[in-house]
Amino acid sequence: MSHETVYAIASGKGGVGKTTTTVNLGTALAEAGERVAIVDADLGMANLAGFVSLSPDSTTLYDVLAGDASIDDATYRLADNIVAVPSGTSLDEYAETSPEGLREAVDELRSQFDYVFLDVGAGISHETVLPLGLADAVILVSTPEPAAVHDSTKTLELTDRSGGSVAGLVLTRTRPDGDISHEEIADRLEVPLLGTIPEDPAARDSVYAGTPLVVFEPDGPASAAYRRLAADLTGVDVPIPSGSDESEDSDADDGSAPKRATATADSSATGSADDADGREAAHDDVSSAITEAESDS
Numbered sequence: 001m002s003h004e005t006v007y008a009i010a011s012g013k014g015g016v017g018k019t020t021t022t023v024n025l026g027t028a029l030a031e032a033g034e035r036v037a038i039v040d041a042d043l044g045m046a047n048l049a050g051f052v053s054l055s056p057d058s059t060t061l062y063d064v065l066a067g068d069a070s071i072d073d074a075t076y077r078l079a080d081n082i083v084a085v086p087s088g089t090s091l092d093e094y095a096e097t098s099p100e101g102l103r104e105a106v107d108e109l110r111s112q113f114d115y116v117f118l119d120v121g122a123g124i125s126h127e128t129v130l131p132l133g134l135a136d137a138v139i140l141v142s143t144p145e146p147a148a149v150h151d152s153t154k155t156l157e158l159t160d161r162s163g164g165s166v167a168g169l170v171l172t173r174t175r176p177d178g179d180i181s182h183e184e185i186a187d188r189l190e191v192p193l194l195g196t197i198p199e200d201p202a203a204r205d206s207v208y209a210g211t212p213l214v215v216f217e218p219d220g221p222a223s224a225a226y227r228r229l230a231a232d233l234t235g236v237d238v239p240i241p242s243g244s245d246e247s248e249d250s251d252a253d254d255g256s257a258p259k260r261a262t263a264t265a266d267s268s269a270t271g272s273a274d275d276a277d278g279r280e281a282a283h284d285d286v287s288s289a290i291t292e293a294e295s296d297s
C-alpha cells in the first residue's frame, strides 16, 4: 500500500516540542516494526545531538550537503529499525553547505525507509522552506500559547509558498485546564487537529537521559499520546501499553471544553469566576493572535 513517507515536522516558534515530536513519532513507528529515519533538518541547531554521540570527526548532514559524504555515512542507528541523521555542531561547517543537496539526500532516504521525519527549523529561512516543499506532508507543531499559534500561521503560509501540503496540527504541552478548545485553535488555523500531547515532566527528563520519551516512560500520558498520534497518522498498528491513561489525549477529539466545564463545576465559586475570566482572556488572545497574523500577511 502506498502511503506518505516523508513528513516535515515544523513550527512557527522554537521550543514548542518539534524535536520531541520527531523523535517520538519515529520511535513509536520503529517499535511497531517500520523502518524509520529521522533527520535534523534544523541546520543551525544540532537537535538530535542528545540522542546520537558524535565525535568532532563524525560525518553529519553538513558533510552530505557539502557534497563530501553520502547520506548512508551520516546515518546513525538509534535502536532497532530507526536511524538518525544529525546535523553538525560547528557553524563553520554549516556555512559551507548547500541546502539544495537535501533534496537528493531525502530521495535516497525515501528509497530505503518506510517513514522519514524531517525536524525543520522554526521561523523563516531558506533551510526552513526547502524541507517544507520536499515533504509529502507537513505536520505543524504548536503549543496552545497565543504567541506560538500566531507564529504557526507563518509556517502555514511558508508551506503554501513552497508547494508543500499540511497534514494538520499537533498541539503539545496541553493541560487539562487549558484555556481554549484545541479544536477551536485548529479551526482558526484552518487545519485538521491530528492530536494533542499533554504536558508531561517525563518529556524533559527523557532528553537528559538521551532516550526517546516513548522508551523512557512508555506508560506515561505523553508517550501514549505519541503512540496514538503515530497510529492515527499512518494507519500502522502501534501498540499502546496497557495502564497508560488513554483519556489524556482524548481531547484531540473534543477539545478542552468539556474538561473545562467539569473543572468549573468542581471549583469554589470564586475560583470558577476567576477561571472563567482567565479563560475568556486567553481565548481572546489566541483569536486575536490569529487575526493579527492574517492581517500581517
Ligand SMILES: Nc1ncnc2c1ncn2[C@@H]1O[C@H](COP(=O)(O)OP(=O)(O)OP(=O)(O)O)[C@@H](O)[C@H]1O
Residues within 6 Å of the ligand: 011, 013, 014, 015, 016, 017, 018, 019, 020, 021, 042, 045, 047, 122, 172, 173, 174, 197, 198, 199, 200, 201, 202, 203, 204, 205, 207, 222
Ligand atoms: N509534552 C511535553 N511536556 C513537557 N515538556 C515537554 C513536552 N514536549 C516537549 N517538552 C520540553 O520542551 C522543551 C522544548 O522541546 P523541543 O526541543 O522538542 O522543542 P523544539 O520545538 O524542537 O525546540 P527548538 O526549536 O529549540 O528545536 C524540551 O525541554 C522538551 O523536553
